[in-house]
Amino acid sequence: MGKTFREWNPEQGLMFPPTPMDFVAPDDLVQFILNLVREDLELSEILNEYQEERGYPPYHPVMMTALLLYSYCQGNYSSRRIARACKQRVDYLALTGMQKPDHRTVNLFRQRHLKALAGLFEQVLELCEKAGLVKLGHVALDGTRIRANASKQKSMSYRTMKRAEDRLRAEVERWFREAERIDREEDELYGADKSGDELPEWVANKQERLKRIRQAKAELEAEAKAEAERGRDPNKTGHKAKPTGKPAEKTQRNLTDSESRLMKSGDQFIQGYNAQAAVDAHRQVIVAQTLSNTGSDMHQLVPLLKQIRTNLKRQAKEVSADSGYCSELNLKALSRHHIRGYIATRLHRKHRKVGRWVQRMKQRLAQGARRSRYRLRKQIVEPVFGQIKQARGFRQFLLRGKEKVAGEWSLLCTAHNLLKLGAART
Numbered sequence: 488m489g490k491t492f493r494e495w496n497p498e499q500g501l502m503f504p505p506t507p508m509d510f511v512a513p514d515d516l517v518q519f520i521l522n523l524v525r526e527d528l529e530l531s532e533i534l535n536e537y538q539e540e541r542g543y544p545p546y547h548p549v550m551m552t553a554l555l556l557y558s559y560c561q562g563n564y565s566s567r568r569i570a571r572a573c574k575q576r577v578d579y580l581a582l583t584g585m586q587k588p589d590h591r592t593v594n595l596f597r598q599r600h601l602k603a604l605a606g607l608f609e610q611v612l613e614l615c616e617k618a619g620l621v622k623l624g625h626v627a628l629d630g631t632r633i634r635a636n637a638s639k640q641k642s643m644s645y646r647t648m649k650r651a652e653d654r655l656r657a658e659v660e661r662w663f664r665e666a667e668r669i670d671r672e673e674d675e676l677y678g679a680d681k682s683g684d685e686l687p688e689w690v691a692n693k694q695e696r697l698k699r700i701r702q703a704k705a706e707l708e709a710e711a712k713a714e715a716e717r718g719r720d721p722n723k724t725g726h727k728a729k730p731t732g733k734p735a736e737k738t739q740r741n742l743t744d745s746e747s748r749l750m751k752s753g754d755q756f757i758q759g760y761n762a763q764a765a766v767d768a769h770r771q772v773i774v775a776q777t778l779s780n781t782g783s784d785m786h787q788l789v790p791l792l793k794q795i796r797t798n799l800k801r802q803a804k805e806v807s808a809d810s811g812y813c814s815e816l817n818l819k820a821l822s823r824h825h826i827r828g829y830i831a832t833r834l835h836r837k838h839r840k841v842g843r844w845v846q847r848m849k850q851r852l853a854q855g856a857r858r859s860r861y862r863l864r865k866q867i868v869e870p871v872f873g874q875i876k877q878a879r880g881f882r883q884f885l886l887r888g889k890e891k892v893a894g895e896w897s898l899l900c901t902a903h904n905l906l907k908l909g910a911a912r913t
Contacts, residue, residue, distance in 0.1 A: 507581040516560060517578050519909045524553040528610055532603040546588050551596045555604065557582055559902035560909075562879035566594035598891075605897035608776065609798050611904045615772045616799060618911050625768040625860065626803040627867035628791055628812060630761050630784045631876070634883040635747035635892070639758035746889040750782035760884065762896050765791045765803075766868040772907050773871065774798060776900045778893040784811035789820050802826060807864040810834040818844035829861035875899055 511517050524530070533548045557579075558569045570590040572579040588596075597604065615621055741747050747758050761782060765775035775794035777787060788808065796802050802824055810831035821828040822844070832841075832849050841849075852859050875881050881899060884892045 507583075507585050510577045511581045515578065516906075516909055517557060517582050519912065520553050520557045520560070520905070521582060523614075523905070523908075524549055524556065527614060528552075528607060530603075532606065533600050536600065546586060546592060546596075548596075548600075550583060550586070551588070551593070552600075552604070552607075553582060554579075554588070554593070555597060555898070556607075556902060556905060559898055560879075560906055562881070564881060564885060566590040566597070569593050598886075601886075601891060601894040605894035605901075608897045608901045608904070611901050611908065612772070612774060612798055615770075615904050615908050618908060620770040620772050620907055620911055621767050621774060621799065622769040623767060623774070623795070623799065623801060623803045625805040625807065625863055625867070626765050626774060626795065627768065627864045628763070628765050628788060628806060628808040629864070629868040629872070630763045630787060630811070631872045632750050632752035632757060632759050632782070633762050633876070633881070633896075634757050634759045635741075635744045636884050636887050637741050637743035637747050637758050639741070639749055639756065744887040746780055746892075747887075748780045748782065760889070760892050760896075761787075763787045763791060764868065764871060764900065765795055766871050767803075768863060768867050770907055770911070771867060771871055772904055773900045774803075776897060778889070778896045780889055784809075785814055785817070788812045788817045792820065792824060792826070805829065805860060807861050807867075809864065813845065813848070815842040815844050818848055827860075829855075829859060829864070831861065871903065875903060 508518070530549060530552060533552060537545065537548065554569065554573075558564065558572070563569055563572060567590040569579075570588060570593055573583055573587045612621070741749075741758055744758075747760060749756055749758055750761065752759065761779045761784070763777045763779070763784070764773050766772070767774050775791045775798060777790050777794065779787065792802070792806070803826060805827045806821060807829040808831070810833045813830045813832050813834060818828060818830060821830075828848065829852065830848055832845055832852065852861055855861070879902075884895055886892055886895050
């Protein structure tokens with residue numbers, strides 16, 4: 488006797504039509520995200536954008552917000568991948584109620600409401616605090632370099648810009664003259680009323696490249712002039728110099744994303760941004776986040792501390808960070824805010840003379856030895872970056888420009904906290 492199998496008939500109709508939510512478990516993340524977006528988050532800033540009564544009704548903004556938050560929690564960032572999931576994945580079909588927005592709709596919604604979506608970080612953090620996930624007993628700070636939506640091969644120095652501008656201008660002018668000569672010959676051959684006088688595609692490409700080079704060159708010159716008016720040379724760091732009002736020949740600017748910068752990440756250089764996070768030790772919730780286009784972490788400590796205070800109306804008791812944050816001003820700021828700091832001082836080992844605040848920090852870390860609270864830093868903040876970049880696969884920003892990229896980083900941090908909140912409520 489053969490083995491008996493369960494009946495399988497994909498074309499079998501259902502006696503009672505199910506709702507989309509019947510296809511996901513009650514404790515699924517989809518259920519949590521939908522309930523949170525509809526009941527706990529204040530979305531008036533997004534909803535108020537829709538005042539026009541004419542035109543075809545758009546997708547519901549609350550649904551689109553839930554779709555983006557859920558996608559970021561799932562490590563799904565591309566608008567095309569999100570649109571494909573809305574057609575193929577049961578969890579997405581349940582979340583959207585069987586609606587299928589295309590990738591243009593997803594991308595335009597994200598760009599139109601990026602500032603409001605970035606502002607959801609504070610609301611989700613407040614919910615995490617109410618759920619008991621934030622204690623602020625110890626907070627670890629760190630930064631990670633993430634690739635920009637630009638190639639470092641598209642960066643060009645000021646010297647190269649000047650040379651390329653002259654060369655491309657002469658080349659475009661020569662091609663214009665060549666195109667005019669060809670037009671005259673074709674007019675004589677075919678008649679003046681015939682088509683064919685459009686410029687070749689290669690001319691347009693060269694013109695576009697020349698336009699970008701001129702724009703980047705003008706931006707560098709404007710920055711240098713502004714720095715000179717403030718009495719400081721932008722090409723020198725750490726000491727005063729006579730302002731020149733002109734950028735250094737080696738100063739670089741990327742032609743794809745002019746606000747991204749070339750910075751060191753591990754054992755290589757990338758064209759990217761410096762994403763910062765302050766992580767609470769209790770449940771690894773991100774309590775503050777910023778983004779900059781400078782490779783140094785030195786000037787990020789104070790803004791992170793201010794944001795913790797703004798977000799949670801109180802300050803952390805202890806803060807740990809690596810040596811990239813160690814400076815007299817930063818250590819003095821910790822003391823002024825009554826925060827006990829544990830900041831590595833190894834960057835100051837070669838200095839014969841160090842300030843009194845750095846000397847005090849050295850003594851504090853030496854007294855604690857291996858039992859120092861500084862040891863908590865790695866196990867608090869670095870796993871968070873690992874979860875974002877490795878587990879959820881975010882390796883490169885999708886948007887361009889510092890303001891948009893900062894909004895994208897805020898969305899990533901919001902998704903991280905949502906997952907922490909969802910895990911605590913199940």
